Amino acid sequence: MENGIMEEQVILVNGQDEETGVAEKMEAHQQGWLHRAFSVFIFNSRGEMLLQQRALDKYHSGGLWTNTCCSHPRPGESTQVAAERRLKEEMGFQVSLEKVFDFVYKADFDNGLTEHEFDHVFAAEYEGPVNFNKEEVMGYSYRSMQQIAQSMETDPAQYTAWFRLAFPRVQSWWNRQYKTA
Numbered sequence: 001m002e003n004g005i006m007e008e009q010v011i012l013v014n015g016q017d018e019e020t021g022v023a024e025k026m027e028a029h030q031q032g033w034l035h036r037a038f039s040v041f042i043f044n045s046r047g048e049m050l051l052q053q054r055a056l057d058k059y060h061s062g063g064l065w066t067n068t069c070c071s072h073p074r075p076g077e078s079t080q081v082a083a084e085r086r087l088k089e090e091m092g093f094q095v096s097l098e099k100v101f102d103f104v105y106k107a108d109f110d111n112g113l114t115e116h117e118f119d120h121v122f123a124a125e126y127e128g129p130v131n132f133n134k135e136e137v138m139g140y141s142y143r144s145m146q147q148i149a150q151s152m153e154t155d156p157a158q159y160t161a162w163f164r165l166a167f168p169r170v171q172s173w174w175n176r177q178y179k180t181a
Contacts, residue, residue: 029060037115060113090133
């Protein structure tokens with residue numbers, strides 16, 4: 001489980017992901033400061049993506065569907081170690097992750113918070129049980145890339161802002177990795 005939101009710190013970075021300082025998590029989101037984050041995308045052997053539905057009481061985007069896991073590394077913690085740690089904390093399993101790309105995005109939310117993140121994207125294949133943390137996750141679902149792409153066209157509002165931005169690049173990476181294999 002995460003420490004209380006008011007105690008957590010995020011790593012502030014510049015556009016090249018070089019550390020510029022640390023800030024309290026909520027302050028960084030209130031001010032829209034660029035900070036380091038990660039997003040994890042897990043696939044099963046059938047090529048289906050494991051999505052999570054965020055818990056309703058998350059500080060933003062509650063109830064929306066998104067990638068398997070996402071969060072922020074702690075000061076002094078490597079991004080990959082943080083991603084593997086949070087995957088275990090949120091979804092209840094461990095797997096070695098592969099870094100696939102990164103991107104910067106900025107999204108404003110109705111509650112006055114802003115996500116401005118240098119997002120490191122990791123992926124892996126996993127077959128096994130999912131024992132999600134009910135404080136973080138409301139539900140989960142394995143969906144094919146085609147199902148996700150179609151539902152994003154018909155109802156994009158059911159997905160988080162960062163997922164809508166990352167999905168096309170993840171889909172392209174996945175097609176290169178698995179469709180040509």
